[in-house]
Amino acid sequence: MHEAAAILLSLFVIFVAAQIGAEIAQRLKLPGVVGEIVAGCVIGPSALGWIKVDQIASGTPLDVLAEIGVVLLLFSVGLETRLEDLRKVGRSAFMVGVLGVIVPFVFGSMWAHANGFEWNKSLFVAAAFVATSAGITARVLQELGALQRIESRVILGAAVIDDILAMLLLGVVTSLQAGGGVNVGSLVFVLVQAVGFIVVIGWVGTRVMRQKGHWLDRPINPLSPLTLALAICLGLAFLSTEFGLAAIIGAFLAGMIASELTKREELEHQMQPLLAFLTPFFFVVTGAKIDLGVFASGAALWMLLVVTVIAVISKLAGGFLGALSLGRRSAMIVGVGMVPRGEVGVVIASLGLAGGVFSNETYAVIVAMSLLTSIVTPPVLAALLRRQSEDYEQVPPHI
Amino acid sequence: MHEAAAILLSLFVIFVAAQIGAEIAQRLKLPGVVGEIVAGCVIGPSALGWIKVDQIASGTPLDVLAEIGVVLLLFSVGLETRLEDLRKVGRSAFMVGVLGVIVPFVFGSMWAHANGFEWNKSLFVAAAFVATSAGITARVLQELGALQRIESRVILGAAVIDDILAMLLLGVVTSLQAGGGVNVGSLVFVLVQAVGFIVVIGWVGTRVMRQKGHWLDRPINPLSPLTLALAICLGLAFLSTEFGLAAIIGAFLAGMIASELTKREELEHQMQPLLAFLTPFFFVVTGAKIDLGVFASGAALWMLLVVTVIAVISKLAGGFLGALSLGRRSAMIVGVGMVPRGEVGVVIASLGLAGGVFSNETYAVIVAMSLLTSIVTPPVLAALLRRQSEDYEQVPPHI
Numbered sequence: 001m002h003e004a005a006a007i008l009l010s011l012f013v014i015f016v017a018a019q020i021g022a023e024i025a026q027r028l029k030l031p032g033v034v035g036e037i038v039a040g041c042v043i044g045p046s047a048l049g050w051i052k053v054d055q056i057a058s059g060t061p062l063d064v065l066a067e068i069g070v071v072l073l074l075f076s077v078g079l080e081t082r083l084e085d086l087r088k089v090g091r092s093a094f095m096v097g098v099l100g101v102i103v104p105f106v107f108g109s110m111w112a113h114a115n116g117f118e119w120n121k122s123l124f125v126a127a128a129f130v131a132t133s134a135g136i137t138a139r140v141l142q143e144l145g146a147l148q149r150i151e152s153r154v155i156l157g158a159a160v161i162d163d164i165l166a167m168l169l170l171g172v173v174t175s176l177q178a179g180g181g182v183n184v185g186s187l188v189f190v191l192v193q194a195v196g197f198i199v200v201i202g203w204v205g206t207r208v209m210r211q212k213g214h215w216l217d218r219p220i221n222p223l224s225p226l227t228l229a230l231a232i233c234l235g236l237a238f239l240s241t242e243f244g245l246a247a248i249i250g251a252f253l254a255g256m257i258a259s260e261l262t263k264r265e266e267l268e269h270q271m272q273p274l275l276a277f278l279t280p281f282f283f284v285v286t287g288a289k290i291d292l293g294v295f296a297s298g299a300a301l302w303m304l305l306v307v308t309v310i311a312v313i314s315k316l317a318g319g320f321l322g323a324l325s326l327g328r329r330s331a332m333i334v335g336v337g338m339v340p341r342g343e344v345g346v347v348i349a350s351l352g353l354a355g356g357v358f359s360n361e362t363y364a365v366i367v368a369m370s371l372l373t374s375i376v377t378p379p380v381l382a383a384l385l386r387r388q389s390e391d392y393e394q395v396p397p398h399i
Numbered sequence: 400m401h402e403a404a405a406i407l408l409s410l411f412v413i414f415v416a417a418q419i420g421a422e423i424a425q426r427l428k429l430p431g432v433v434g435e436i437v438a439g440c441v442i443g444p445s446a447l448g449w450i451k452v453d454q455i456a457s458g459t460p461l462d463v464l465a466e467i468g469v470v471l472l473l474f475s476v477g478l479e480t481r482l483e484d485l486r487k488v489g490r491s492a493f494m495v496g497v498l499g500v501i502v503p504f505v506f507g508s509m510w511a512h513a514n515g516f517e518w519n520k521s522l523f524v525a526a527a528f529v530a531t532s533a534g535i536t537a538r539v540l541q542e543l544g545a546l547q548r549i550e551s552r553v554i555l556g557a558a559v560i561d562d563i564l565a566m567l568l569l570g571v572v573t574s575l576q577a578g579g580g581v582n583v584g585s586l587v588f589v590l591v592q593a594v595g596f597i598v599v600i601g602w603v604g605t606r607v608m609r610q611k612g613h614w615l616d617r618p619i620n621p622l623s624p625l626t627l628a629l630a631i632c633l634g635l636a637f638l639s640t641e642f643g644l645a646a647i648i649g650a651f652l653a654g655m656i657a658s659e660l661t662k663r664e665e666l667e668h669q670m671q672p673l674l675a676f677l678t679p680f681f682f683v684v685t686g687a688k689i690d691l692g693v694f695a696s697g698a699a700l701w702m703l704l705v706v707t708v709i710a711v712i713s714k715l716a717g718g719f720l721g722a723l724s725l726g727r728r729s730a731m732i733v734g735v736g737m738v739p740r741g742e743v744g745v746v747i748a749s750l751g752l753a754g755g756v757f758s759n760e761t762y763a764v765i766v767a768m769s770l771l772t773s774i775v776t777p778p779v780l781a782a783l784l785r786r787q788s789e790d791y792e793q794v795p796p797h798i
Contacts, residue, residue, distance in 0.1 A: 003457060003458045004457070004458075004466060004640065004646065005637060005640040005641065005646075007458070007463050007466070008466075008470075008633060008636050008637035008640065008646055009637045011467070011633050011637075012630065012633040012634045012636075012637050015626075015629065015630050015633055016630050016634070019618070019620070019623075019626055019627065019630060022620060023618045023619060023620065026619040026620070027619065032619075032620070058402060058403070059402045059403075059406070059460070060460070061458070061459070061460045061462075061463035061464075063460075064406050064460035064463075064464075065460075065463075065464075067403060067406070067407075068410070071407075219418070219422045220422060220425040220426065220431075221418070221421060221422065221425070221431070221675075223671060223672070223675045224418075226672055226675060227414075227418055227675050227676070228418065230414065230675075230676055231411065231414050231415050231418060234407060234410050234411040234414055234415075235411045235415070237407050237411075238404060238407035238408045238410075238411050241403065241404040241407060242404065247403065247404075247407055270671075270672040271672070272622060272669075273622070273625055273669040273670070273672050273673050274672050274673060274676055276620075276622045276625060276626050276629075277626070277629055277673055
C-alpha cells in the first residue's frame with residue numbers, strides 16, 4: 001500500500017511539474033518541451049530531490065513510463081510521415097546521417113586522445129558523441145506543426161541512418177575495447193540485419209497496410225484500429241531492439257506504416273490524449289537524470305563546456321554539410337535538429353562506466369552533455385523555424 | 400538495453416493477449432473484460448508463463464501500469480457520474496454498503512472459526528471477504544452503456560461506503576490481532592478522516608469546478624482541460640491513499656468533480672484512447688496473478704470452492720437486502736455488481752500472510768477467491784442487465 005502511494009505521488013509531482021514547466025516555457029515563447037526538461041532538473045535528485053535517483057534508474061516504473069512515452073511520441077511522428085515523403089529526401093537524409101556520424105566521431109576521438117585516453121578508449125568515448133536522439137527534435141517539430149516540412153523529413157530519415165551507424169560503431173569500439181580485432185564479417189552481418197529490418201518493415205509493412213488496412217476494423221471493439229496500431233507499435237519497438245536498433249526506430253516505422261491507413265487522421269487525433277498523458281514522463285525523467293552536481297567542480301564544468309561545444313558543433317557541421325543541397329538555411333535547421341543526443345549516448349556511457357573505460361567524472365560529463373544538447377536545441381530550432389516561415393512568405397523556397 | 404527490450408516484449412504480449420481475449424469474449428456475447436482477465440490467466444505464471452511472477456509483483460513497472468489503468472478507468476467512470484445523481488441514491492447506496500460489509504464479515508468469520516481459526520484470527524480472515532473492488536463492475540457497466548442506470552449509481556455509491564467500512568474493519572482486526580484492545584478513539588478518528596476527505600472533496604470540489612471550471616482553459620496547451628483534470632485525478636488518487644482509502648476512490652471523486660465541467664463530453668471522448676491503451680494492463684495483470692496451481696490439490700480446490708461460494712452469496716445477500724427498495728430485479732443487479740473483490744482483499748491477505756495469521760494455502764485460496772469473484776461477476780451482471788433492459792420496454796420501472 002505504501003509503495004503504491006509513493007508511486008502515485010511521484011506520478012502526480014512529475015505530471016504537474018511538466019504542465020507548469022511547459023506553460024512557463026510557452027509564455028516565454030520557448031517550446032513546451034524545454035520547460036518539461038527543466039522541470040525535471042528542478043524536481044530531480046540534484047535539485048529539489050522530489051524524485052530520487054533510484055526512482056528513475058533503468059527498469060524502474062518511472063523509467064518504463066518514460067520509455068512508453070517516447071515510443072508513443074515517435075509512433076505519432078511516424079503517423080505524420082509517409083514513406084513516399086521520406087523517399088523523396090532519401091539522398092539528403094543519407095548524407096546527413098553519414099556525415100552527422102563521421103564528423104562527431106572524428107572530433108570526439110581527437111578530443112579524447114588529446115585528454116590522455118589511449119586510442120582504443122578514445123574511440124569508445126567518441127562513440128558516445130555520435131547518436132542523435134530523434135525524440136526531442138520530433139516533439140519540437142510537432143509542437144510547431146512543422147513535420148511536413150522538407151527539413152523535418154530529412155531529419156527523421158537521417159535519424160534512422162544515424163541509428164544504424166551508431167549501432168555499428170558501438171560494435172566496432174566494443175570489440176576493439178575487448179582487445180579483439182574487428183570482425184568484419186560479423187559487422188557486415190549486423191549492418192545487413194538492421195538495414196534488412198528497416199527495409200522489410202518499411203516497405204512490406206506500408207504495402208500490406210495499404211491493401212489490407214481495413215482488416216484493422218474487423219474486431220468488435222470500436223477503437224480497434226487504434227488498439228491494433230498500438231499493438232504493432234509495441235511489437236516493432238521490441239523487434240527493433242532485437243535488431244540492435246533503438247526502440248523508438250521501430251515505433252517510428254510502426255507509425256509510418258499506420259499512416260497508410262484511411263483512418264490516419266482519426267488515429268492522429270486519438271493519439272493526442274495518449275501523448276498528453278505519457279510524453280511528459282519522458283521529458284521530465286530525462287531532465288531529472290541530469291546530475292547538476294557535476295557543475296560543482298570547476299574542472300568538470302570546464303570539461304562539460306568543452307565536450308558540449310564539440311558535440312554541438314561537430315554534429316551541426318555534419319548535418320549542415322549533408323543537407324547543403326537544400327540551401328543554407330534549411331541545412332542549418334537540419335544541422336540543429338540533429339544536435340540532441342539522448343538515451344543512446346547515455347547507454348554507451350553506461351557501458352563505458354561498467355567496462356572501466358570511463359571514470360565517474362567522464363561518465364557524468366558525457367551524460368550531462370547528452371542532456372544539455374537536448375535543452376539547447378529546442379529554442380534554437382524553434383527560432384530558426386519561425387524565421388524561416390516568415391521568409392517563406394516573401395520568397396518561395398526552391399525544393 | 401536488454402531490460403528495456405524485455406519490458407517492451409511483455410507490454411506487447413499483454414496488450415495483444417488483451418485484444419484477443421476481449422475479441423473472443425465479445426464474440427461469445429460476454430463482456431470484453433472477462434476475456435482480458437482470462438487472457439491474463441493464460442499468459443500468466445501458472446499457465447503459459449509468458450509473464451513471470453516477479454514481473455507482476457507489487458511495485459514492478461507492469462503492476463504500476465496496471466494501477467494507472469484502473470485509476471484512469473475509475474476517473475472516467477466518475478466523469479459519467481454527477482454528484483447530484485449519486486445523492487439521489489444516497490440512502491440505498493448506504494444500506495447496500497453497510498449490509499454488503501456486515502453479511503460477508505459475519506459469514507466469513509463463522510466459516511473461519513468453524514475451520515479451526517481462533518476468534519481473533521477468524522475476524523482477520525473475514526476482513527479479507529469484505530471489500531468490493533469497483534473496477535471490474537465499473538468496466539462492465541461502462542461497456543454496456545449502463546452507467547446512467549439507477550443500479551449503477553447505487554453500486555458506485557455503495558463502493559465508496561464499502562471502502563470506508565473495510566478500512567475501519569482492517570483497523571479493528573489488526574489491533575485485535577496485535578493483542579491490543581480496540582482503541583475506539585483512534586477508530587473514530589480514522590472514520591472521521593475518511594468521511595471528511597470524501598465529503599470535502601466531493602462537495603467542495605464539485606462547487607469549485609462548477610464556478611471556476613473555465614480556469615482549466617487558461618493554459619496555452621490546447622489539451623489543458625484534459626491534462627489538468629488528469630493531474631487532479633493523480634493527486635486525489637494519491638491523497639485518498641493517505642486517508643486510508645483505495646486510490647481508485649480518489650480517482651472516482653476526481654472524475655465526479657470533472658463531470659461538472661462544460662467540456663465534460665470532450666473529456667469523456669479524450670479518455671477513450673487512454674483507457675483503450677492502459678486498462679488492458681490492469682485486467683491482464685489481475686488475471687495473471689491468479690495462481691492456478693492451487694487447483695492441483697483436492698483439499699485446496701474444495702476450500703476455494705467453499706470460500707468463493709460463501710464470498711459470493713454473502714455479498715450478494717447483503718447487497719440485495721440493502722437495495723430491496725429498488726425492487727427485486729434491481730436489487731439483484733446491485734447485489735451481483737458488489738460481488739467482485741479485488742486488490743483490497745489481496746492486500747489484507749498479504750498482511751495476514753506476513754503477520755503469520757494465514758498459511759500459504761489460506762493465502763492462495765483467499766487471493767484466488769478475490770480474483771474468481773472478478774471472473775464470475777461480469778457475465779452474470781451483463782446477462783441480468785440485458786434481461787432487465789428488455790423488460791424496461793414492457794413495464795416502466797418505479798423509481
